[in-house]
Amino acid sequence: MATVNKNYLRLQGSYLFSRIGEKVRNFQSENPDKKVIRLGIGDVTRPIAPAIITALHSAVDEMGQESSFKGYAPDLGYEFLRNAIAENDFKARGCDISPDEIFVSDGAKGDCSNIQEIFGSDNKIAVCDPVYPVYVDSNVMAGRTGEYDDITEGYKDVIYMPCTRENGFAPDLPSQVPDLIYLCFPNNPTGAVITKERLQEWVDYARKNGSIILYDAAYESFITEEGIPHSIYECEGAKECAIEFRSFSKTAGFTGLRLGFTVIPKELTAGGEKLWPLWARRHGTKYNGAPYIIQKAGEACYSQEGRAQIKEQVAYYLENAKYIYDGLKSAGYEVYGGVNAPYIWLRTPGNMTSWEFFDQLLEKVNVVGTPGSGFGPHGEHYFRLTAFGSRENTIEAIERIRNI
Amino acid sequence: MATVNKNYLRLQGSYLFSRIGEKVRNFQSENPDKKVIRLGIGDVTRPIAPAIITALHSAVDEMGQESSFKGYAPDLGYEFLRNAIAENDFKARGCDISPDEIFVSDGAKGDCSNIQEIFGSDNKIAVCDPVYPVYVDSNVMAGRTGEYDDITEGYKDVIYMPCTRENGFAPDLPSQVPDLIYLCFPNNPTGAVITKERLQEWVDYARKNGSIILYDAAYESFITEEGIPHSIYECEGAKECAIEFRSFSKTAGFTGLRLGFTVIPKELTAGGEKLWPLWARRHGTKYNGAPYIIQKAGEACYSQEGRAQIKEQVAYYLENAKYIYDGLKSAGYEVYGGVNAPYIWLRTPGNMTSWEFFDQLLEKVNVVGTPGSGFGPHGEHYFRLTAFGSRENTIEAIERIRNI
Incomplete structure (x- = not known):
């Protein structure tokens, strides 16, 4: 049964x-x-901004003509988009991320919730408290959190990292070492940010302990102050310990268009196994790519006008x-x-x-x-x-x- | 670590x-x-057909105007699309499926591979052999299949149901009872179909044993002969034992636009638990909806012209x-x-x-x-x-x- x-x-x-x-x-x-x-x-x-609307119309026309029609998208996403992302979001900020390390998707929510799948079911997760519910809920579904405890209002096997007015809503390094650490800056829901120096401490901590940081940077385009990292790869050694999630939802108003991407550096490993091939396999097996017209809309975000x-x-x-x-x-x-x-x-x-x-x-x-x-x-x-x-x-x- | x-x-x-x-x-x-x-x-x-291209352009224009802009889609998908699906794909064929039982998604591949998540990890799956690889691979990832056996060229804990020229590429009812049965008709890869009488036998078998049939009907629009069911819900009692997957990919050439849907009847249970709320929870937690413009394109498939x-x-x-x-x-x-x-x-x-x-x-x-x-x-x-x-x-x- x-x-x-x-x-x-x-x-x-x-x-x-x-x-x-x-x-x-x-x-x-x-x-x-x-x-x-x-x-x-x-x-x-x-x-949606006019330059993006123009790109959408033009891509729709392409889909209506035999000579320019597009079927299934390439597994990782179209190169034109991955190139634009690598160039503008990473190289321009001194981060050595190549187009092949970028997996285009239909948004950060899916990626943030699916990423736990490539890790062992006994991996211990740490999350900020308060936090975007998707990190914990996706791990509950996967059986990684243990029972809910009504008294602490949390799951027994999750390491909650309090974010309070006392610590400026940026958590302290946990004393019990987690395997997977979810961080989100600029933060949802508190709006807090983390300085590059503080984020470097997290990267050093993760490298020392063999933890993986799952870094949700969906709100990076709202950073207005200097000294705040836009990407975790601005920190030294982050390619050895971090996965980053990005979204076009808030940057360019794509909540109804659906586009995002995940960065998995080629050299990143967990317990000696490379993570890139695992995520590539998941992407290839369970996902069929963001629509061509939406990927063209994403590309338009990087034009001068866009x-x-x-x-x-x-x-x-x-x-x-x-x-x-x-x-x-x-x-x-x-x-x-x-x-x-x-x-x-x-x-x-x-x-x-x-x-x-x-x-x-x-x-x-x-x-x-x-x-x-x-x-x-x-x-x-x-x-x-x-x-x-x-x-x-x-x-x-x-x-x-x-x-x- | x-x-x-x-x-x-x-x-x-x-x-x-x-x-x-x-x-x-x-x-x-x-x-x-x-x-x-x-x-x-x-x-x-x-x-893509002209009527759909027109709908896409019009939806793109809506996204460019403040008064008609659309953000996040409703969890299950837009009502205009779910209504059109319920009416045309089900009610018109005598199947009692309501719009609330339809979950709009970005395609059948994702749905077919994600559906296993809401079932117990000890559930035994049965698949046709040969079969679309996604059914087995998604269960391998979830740990439901056991080790691969080089001699049988299959996973030890999977029930393979041979589809041969002798049985017309439609499997026999398995003697070892599976918990989850993947069926796909018209079949990928063999192109075989199943008669309504034969499919009814499967439904009866599943009801008798408390099994769930995961019915992939992605190719139903290619059915040309009479007596071949377009939906498993044409069979009596199927709402008590079957989930159906549909896709716009082959029906309307949406492989590059991405649209599909899954039907989970409200009364469907497994081991006494209703499945609808579980899939709704997964949908709400791990997915953010198909793009509005793509859902409008889907709606256009049901217009007279489309x-x-x-x-x-x-x-x-x-x-x-x-x-x-x-x-x-x-x-x-x-x-x-x-x-x-x-x-x-x-x-x-x-x-x-x-x-x-x-x-x-x-x-x-x-x-x-x-x-x-x-x-x-x-x-x-x-x-x-x-x-x-x-x-x-x-x-x-x-x-x-x-x-x-």
Whole structure:
């Protein structure tokens, strides 16, 4: 008799954003006249930039002609895109990453959740707390986390690394050595960043211990300050211990187009085995490539015109972030993030729980945010707002919150 | 210290089509003047139909305007597409499948390889032999297959169901009862089909034993004969024992656009646990939806114009199939398939091995096919040709093979 993967039954509640979505839908259907402003899920709102739209149209035309029609994409992704990525995202920042080390995919969420598959089921993972839920949930599904503990609000076999206002929301090196270390900077949900010196300490720690760092750099284009690494490969020795994930979702508004990539250096090993061939095999067996037209859209992000346009878009969201940050701060909130990241991380007022504050915002002022506790126990009493709304909605939402 | 998933090290050779691709690239670079005709990998060559191109352009324009821009897609896929699928692919054939039971994805390859994840790691799988390699390989990666046995050329814990000319390339019910049964009709690679009566026997067998049938119907649009089921849900009781995979890749030439879907009936259980919520959780946690513009392209396949155009495209490939079938048959080859499928399955001449015949075709007449043994030991001495080439190339390839 067929049976289910029992690890799935250990998952807590529904996926955070699905739960938020449901709450909002219910509220909206009971209150159809209310205008709900969504600063919850990290979804963008600016339209795709004109240079990218032009590239999309042109690629669509190619698909309609026999002479230029494209079927299955090459396993790693089209060379034109991998070349542009290697050149602009890595070589231009002094990182020695070759196009062959880049695996194009349909986004960082899939890559971040699938990467654990190529590692042993007994590998111990460490995650920041709070953290993007996908890292832990994908490991729960794979049976790597053990049982959920209601008291600690965490899985027994996971090393949680607290990110608190005391450590500037950048974790300390764990005393119990993990095999796999998930790091995300600029951070989701706290908006915190890490200096190059601090990140180098992580790289040194991983190399010393034979750990692999799974580095989620999905928000790197929001970095505005000097001295903050855009890629982990800016650190010495990172090619021996780190995998990096990137996304076009926030950089260029591709949440609805789907494009990302993963970097696996050729020399990277775990327990003496090279990781590149394993990920290549997974990619070849379980995935059939991002659509040609989307890869052409990705290429357009690196043209002179495209770069200027997406830079403007990021600047727009960063202005929203500043507006939220300043608006809440001047209203007496304790606020973090928002300078090198599209996320503002605020302390809930009056020691409310994160979900209490969520309900209050939704019901009283019809603003949707994300409860910090949804990202882990150390997120309790915090709340995430995103800068991805329209300017108008962002201003209105902050006005509403200020007047609670 | 991090270690790798040792199950990956049990995988045999490289993914079949990657290996073929490499052989062809090497030959081509050593013989740059030769015109190689590829009837190997099942990739389409006809351009995307005009009605779909129009829908793509229009959706691209929507993405470029703030008022119509789309971010993350809904978890299960856009309703407009799921409604069109439920109506046209299921209700129109008398199958009671609702839009909520349809999970839109980026193609059947990913779904077929990911589905095993929601089942227990001790579940025993049964596959046809020969078979599309993805079913077995994805289970090898998950540790469900045991060691590879060089003598039987199979994995020790897999139930292989021989598909031979004697049983018309449709397997007999296995005596050892599997938990998960992979079936694919019209079949890749043999081009065989199954009658509704025979498929009903499988459904009855699965219900009696508590097995789940994983039914890959990616090639259903090539069915030309009456009495052949297009969906397993045409059989009574299938909603209690079957998951179905569909693809737009071959139906509408979407190999480079990427769109497919999986049907999981709400009432379907394994060992008493409902499967729908598990797949929904996987979808929500590890996947972020097919691009909006691609889902709009999928919707266009169901418009009156779109349907007529893709029907014409399928007919074009079926004419190729007939040409290959007739041409090889009249040249004395033993040939199967090609009537309800885009694949022609032929017996290699003179008892050559499949790879010997592959090399002969590539080197002597510069035609690429797929060695039957790449699909499993019972594929040895067989060879697959696809009907997805252009008419001109198909005719030329068959002329060349006839003149070996």
